[in-house]
Amino acid sequence: MKLHLVDILPQFAASFVATLSSISDGMHYAWSAPVLPLLREETSPVTITKIDEIWFEGSYLISGLLGLPITVYLVDKIGRKKAILTASATSLVSWILIGSSRHVAQLYCGRILAGASGDMAYVAIPMYLSEISNEKYRGLLTSYDFNMVLVGTLLISAVAPFTPYYVPAVIGVILLALQLAISPLMPESPYFLLSKNRAEEAKTALEKLRANQANIDDEFNEIAEAVQKQNTQKGKYTDLFLVKSNRRAVTIITVLILCQFFSGFSAVVMNLHTILDEADSGDVINVEKYGIIFYSLMVLSATFCCLTVDKFGKKILLIVSSVLTGVCLLIISIYFNLQKFGVDVKSVSWIPAYALMGYAVAFKIGMGFLPQVIVSELFPNNVKAFGMTYGDFLFIVFSFVSLIFYQYLNYFYGHYVPLYTFTVVAFLGAVFTYYFVPETKGKTLDQIQTMLQEM
Missing domain, CATH: 1.20.1250.20 (MFS general substrate transporter like domains)
Incomplete structure (x- = not known):
């Protein structure tokens, strides 16, 4: 496949904004490996036990399971874009709790919110990317999300062992605040908008996502037909x-x-x-x-x-x-x-x-x-x-x-x-x-x- 930069640029820009939170999610996922040794030190701001070390991971995973019903509701009710931003805001709060922790209960709250936000993002981001992408670039753009997660795991592994405990949390807050600030660059998914009978908004979103407007009507009609066919039964x-x-x-x-x-x-x-x-x-x-x-x-x-x-x-x-x-x-x-x-x-x-x-x-x-x-x-x-x-x-x-x-x-x-x-x-x-x-x-x-x- 030949990559045409001009064609893909609007889709890449929207994908970049959507996946900034994936870096934060990767940091949350790999958090325990580099951070727990810091929490075991005498200078740690939080006193933890061996049981806490196990349940920092357990609470993160279990909260993801508990968040499943919320995730299903949000992506279809408020849309893929708003679900992504809701997850990002939740993750931002989790980093604030983790970075400012002075008690183990506050750390648990941060990890629980991190698990719930990661669950929302795991569903909403790939769904959004697959629906905004032209079929020629869909594999590249949907894969990009999971690559950003890996960037997050690398980032926390490179930073946490060599800096004060709160630094990864500060990085997470900066990334998420940046995403929320530039989120207007993300059009909503045309598929979602059409499923809610918002055809004009869907057409506008698709135009923003396609640099080449030559075949925009044909693609829009294909999407509309596909959504109509799939939505004949709820x-x-x-x-x-x-x-x-x-x-x-x-x-x-x-x-x-x-x-x-x-x-x-x-x-x-x-x-x-x-x-x-x-x-x-x-x-x-x-x-x-x-x-x-x-x-x-x-x-x-x-x-x-x-x-x-x-x-x-x-x-x-x-x-x-x-x-x-x-x-x-x-x-x-x-x-x-x-x-x-x-x-x-x-x-x-x-x-x-x-x-x-x-x-x-x-x-x-x-x-x-x-x-x-x-x-x-x-x-x-x-x-x-x-x-x-x-x-x-x-x-x-x-x-x-x-x-x-x-x-x-x-x-x-x-x-x-x-x-x-x-x-x-x-x-x-x-x-x-x-x-x-x-x-x-x-x-x-x-x-x-x-x-x-x-x-």
């Missing part, structure tokens, strides 16, 4: 499972997101320092600096995916990513297996560190966020909010369960058992993608629905 949550095409979409995203998290992402990211220490890799690398390298590789790999997804397609990137991820996990699994059974592997303790770097690159060229991009494409307009929320539910549940699965098996048997399991799942993900995941490259959202109905 969507219900049960339609996800009763309508054949929706049921196929649900099956695809359920398996993809399961494979995504049971390929070890949350377990590896949240236990990165522990894995390196127990592999004795700390003797050959600086663990703190390694974290910055690890996240930098993820950002670079995800950027490559963003720029090439509309050329290669999502399917091929998912397959390549799954296979390479499986290979990297297999190498790490074998190392810990040998270590567990008494083999002296200290002379090759660099292997897990480099295999984890390979994992960062391999996972983020596809499996790292393309399942979430696909979720934003597979559901028709009348059940899209339900479908996106279902994907969000899976994201939270599989993230949490995969973490517990990893910690439990690692505690009783060692790293190699859960890592072998993640290896198998990664390879199975490649097989499932090859046979069952449709290629959506270059197709309109209406054409994707037709394809699902014919599968």
Whole structure:
């Protein structure tokens, strides 16, 4: 695909504004790894216990689940844009609470609000991006959101260990305040406006989003026809499972997101320092600096995916990513297996560190966020909010369960058992993608629905 900068500029500008909060969400997601060591110090402004350390993550994830009904209501009631800005305002308050905390209860309140705001953004932003994008650039722009999340994880990993406790919160507040200030640059989704019978506003929004006005009437008519067709019946949550095409979409995203998290992402990211220490890799690398390298590789790999997804397609990137991820996990699994059974592997303790770097690159060229991009494409307009929320539910549940699965098996048997399991799942993900995941490259959202109905 040839990228025409003039054509994409208005869509990119709206996407940039919409995803500024994604940087903040990435900072919230990775907050515990670099910040908890600061809170354990005697100079910490807040006194915490081991139980608190566990529940800072738990409260963040659980509040995301509790926010699901609110998310479904907001994206269809007030619109995608206003839902994004509501999430941003909530996240801004959470950073203020976290940065100014002098008591552990205030930290919990901040983490709970962060989880709820992240849940709203997780649904609203990909939905917004998929609906404002021309089909030629939709893969690039929807992938851009998840790349910004990675920028946030890198940012907090690079800043938090070397600055006072409150600095990440200040950065988060600045990012979100900037987004709210320049939000007029974001037109509302034409799909949403048409679904509310606001045709003139929808036409104006589409004109703002398209630099090339030559075919604007044709595109507007296509969108209007698609929305009218999808809205002939008001969507219900049960339609996800009763309508054949929706049921196929649900099956695809359920398996993809399961494979995504049971390929070890949350377990590896949240236990990165522990894995390196127990592999004795700390003797050959600086663990703190390694974290910055690890996240930098993820950002670079995800950027490559963003720029090439509309050329290669999502399917091929998912397959390549799954296979390479499986290979990297297999190498790490074998190392810990040998270590567990008494083999002296200290002379090759660099292997897990480099295999984890390979994992960062391999996972983020596809499996790292393309399942979430696909979720934003597979559901028709009348059940899209339900479908996106279902994907969000899976994201939270599989993230949490995969973490517990990893910690439990690692505690009783060692790293190699859960890592072998993640290896198998990664390879199975490649097989499932090859046979069952449709290629959506270059197709309109209406054409994707037709394809699902014919599968």
